[in-house]
Structure formats: C-alpha cells, structure tokens
Amino acid sequence: MSETKKILITGVTGQDGSHMVDYLLGNTDHSIIGGVRRLSVKNHQNIKHLKDNKRFTLVDLDITDPQNIERVVASEKPNYFINLAANSFVGCSWDMANNHMQTNCMAVLHQLEAIRRHAPSCRYYNAGSSEEFGDVQEVPQSESHPLRPRSPYGASKCAARHLVKVYRESYDLYAVQGWLFNHEGVRRGDEFVTRKITKNVARILAEFEIGKETTPLQLGNLDSKRDWSDAEDFVDGIWKMLNQDKPKDYVLSSDETHTIREFVEEAFNFVGFHRSACEWKGEGINEKYFHGSECFVEINSDFYRPAEVDLLLGDSSKAREELGWEPKTNFYQLIKKMVDKDVASVITW
Numbered sequence: 001m002s003e004t005k006k007i008l009i010t011g012v013t014g015q016d017g018s019h020m021v022d023y024l025l026g027n028t029d030h031s032i033i034g035g036v037r038r039l040s041v042k043n044h045q046n047i048k049h050l051k052d053n054k055r056f057t058l059v060d061l062d063i064t065d066p067q068n069i070e071r072v073v074a075s076e077k078p079n080y081f082i083n084l085a086a087n088s089f090v091g092c093s094w095d096m097a098n099n100h101m102q103t104n105c106m107a108v109l110h111q112l113e114a115i116r117r118h119a120p121s122c123r124y125y126n127a128g129s130s131e132e133f134g135d136v137q138e139v140p141q142s143e144s145h146p147l148r149p150r151s152p153y154g155a156s157k158c159a160a161r162h163l164v165k166v167y168r169e170s171y172d173l174y175a176v177q178g179w180l181f182n183h184e185g186v187r188r189g190d191e192f193v194t195r196k197i198t199k200n201v202a203r204i205l206a207e208f209e210i211g212k213e214t215t216p217l218q219l220g221n222l223d224s225k226r227d228w229s230d231a232e233d234f235v236d237g238i239w240k241m242l243n244q245d246k247p248k249d250y251v252l253s254s255d256e257t258h259t260i261r262e263f264v265e266e267a268f269n270f271v272g273f274h275r276s277a278c279e280w281k282g283e284g285i286n287e288k289y290f291h292g293s294e295c296f297v298e299i300n301s302d303f304y305r306p307a308e309v310d311l312l313l314g315d316s317s318k319a320r321e322e323l324g325w326e327p328k329t330n331f332y333q334l335i336k337k338m339v340d341k342d343v344a345s346v347i348t349w
Contacts, residue, residue: 008078010035010063011085015187015231016127018046020082023235025055033076035061035085046187063107066114073114073122080242081119083111083126089191090131093153094306104156105163112167112175123174123242126164129157130181130227130253130312140315143179143251150307161249174247181227181253181314183234184334186341193219193260194228194338201267202342204296216295220303222261222287225311229254230329230337240323253314254327264289264297266332270339 007024011017012034021032034047038060050056059076062068063085073081087096087103108126115122131154133141149155161177168175188195200217207214229252237252265275268291278291289297319325329337 005030005079006033006076007031007080007082008033008035008072008076009082009084010061011083011127012036012058013043013046014084014088015046015185015189016183016235017082017084018187019185019232020084020235020238021047021050021056023232023239025050025053027239030055030079032056033078034058035063035072037062063111064102066110069107069110070114070118073111074118077119078122081111081115081122081124082238082242083108083124086127088129088153089189090151090153091191091303091305093151093156097152100152100156101159104153105159108160109163112163112173115173115175116167116171120171120173123247124164124176125238125242126160126175126177128161128177128179128249129154130179130251130314131309132158132161132179133312134309136309136311139311140253140255140313141179141251142315143249143318150309151305154309164249168247174242176241176247176249178238178241178249179251179253179314180234181229181251181312183229183231183252184338185231186338187231188338194263195342197260197264197267198335198338198342201271201339202346205271205273205343206346208294214294214296216288216298217264218298218300218303219260219264220300220305221308222264222299223259223310224308225257225259225313227253227255227257227312227314228263228331228334229327230334233327233329237319237323237325240319240325244323248322250319250323251314251316252319252325252327253316254331255314255316256331257311257313258331263335266335267339268296270336271343 087100093100132147134148134150147158164175164177184194204214273291
C-alpha cells in the first residue's frame, strides 16, 4: 500500500479545484486539505458533496496574505501544494489589474517562499494559462512559444511562471506551471463565455417552449478562436505533471480550435434549434442570430476587450508522449454536457 501523503489545494470551491479534489479522492489514498478564503457568505456549492468525506478537510487560507500562507504551510507541511486559486476572468483584468497581479503572481511568490522555508520537499504546481501566449507568433502553440500576453491577466500568469522557474532553479524545488488552454465544464462560473452561452441557451429554450418572447443572449467578439477541453480531463494531466522524475512544464490542450460562433451554434443545435433552421443576419456590431423571427443572440460592444487574443491552438504532443495524457471529451461532447446540465437546472426550477 502506498504511503498516505498530504495534498494542499487552493481554489477548491472553483471549477478546477473541486474537480482536482474529486480526482484525488478517487485515484489516491492521500489526505486532501482545501484552502478557502473566509467569507461572510460561503460559496461551497462545488464541494458540498464532500462535506462528510473524512479524507477532505478545509483550512482558512487567503492566498493574498503571506503570513497566513506561511502559517498553513509550516503547520501542515504538505507533500504537494496545488495552487488553483486565481482571479481568472480575463475580461475584468483591465479594470482590476493590481488585484490580478497580487492574486495570480505575488501569491505564488508567497507560496514558493513558504515552501522553501518549511517544506522544501513539497511538490508545487501553479496553474498557468494559454493567455500567456497572447499575440501568438506560431500556430499551434507549444511549450517553446514565447510569452506575449495581451491582458493584465496574461501578464500576471507570465510573471508567476518566471517566479516558478527562478525558485525551481535557485532552490532545487519541484515546482511547475502548466499551460492550460481553455477548459470548461458544468462547474464553470457564470461569467465565463461558455457557461454564459449554455445557461442562456437553456433559458431561451424554456422561454420559447412556453411561447414567451425570448430575450437575446448578448456576446462580444464571435470570431475569437479558442482551444477548448473539459476541465475534468485536465486535472489528470496536472497530477501527472506533479509525479515525474524531474519537474517540467507542459501544455495541456485539445489541439483543435473553434470560434465562439461555433460554440453558440452547437449549443443551440443540441436543444433542437438546428443550424439549418437558424441564420446569422447583419454585420459587425449589428450581427444577430435568428431562429425564424426570434432573435436569440445579439452583439454588445461592452463585451469587446481592449486587446483581443484572436487565436489560441495548443500543441500538447509533449504531454501526450511523456506523460501519457490525453483528453477524453471532445468539443461537441463538452458542449452537450454543459447544455444538458443547464437545461436540467432550468427544468428543476
């Protein structure tokens, strides 16, 4: 029987963190410690099913508080530290640039310093992003692509990556930061465009079925191309990254790209508004998506970003070859899974 170890995970109330906990409880015998920020109103929806699991405990951990981080690491002395807490909504990063740098970069510095002092054998993972590649020079993007961020969010992740590398090389820590391309799922927050689409498709379907005039879904740039995967597939890749002989950073991606427009069409298609019965009309800011006379989607310029990343397409061949990792859920299965969940949620109301 393998030795039971301690795994400290931040961001456990979010999409990635909660899936990481589920994965580790199902695939290891280790004890899982979830770090959560103390709030007056708890947001534990994604982990409520774990409240009676004896291998899962929660500790108060604010990743922007260096003293708090040091106390937790010194007390728990984890064997693994998986940092999945972040301010990860790219669109608001121009309005909250300092917050993104504190949460996504300085927090990483505090974590690495605490590990160096109190748990130097701890294996550390920090969540990186394809947004680090930004204004891409090569298609697809692999681990060798230069860092060219186009948002404060992307810049904060680039800065964190440099810190991870510096601490790995300076103090011989096992510290890695994967490049995770877009990953979605049924626990994705409502503010992200994929979940915004699937929840509104479910709402529009419900309105349509009772004969109510539908309120259009409002979106920004429909032609941005993204490499989407299921978040549940990525946690397996993260765990594999943490358990190699030597620390190394990897890209995780589906290796295919689709536009937001495609995502919209497929989401409506899955609930019976087939592409053959729908059409886009107009151009630019006036473009709309119709089913007969019903307008389902319209453009709102407020959702355009000051600087857009037009194309992200990953090359995860290194992870597939060296880690034996590959995604199990394709683009269409992911959309159907999310749409089905949101349609069922509307019905239960």
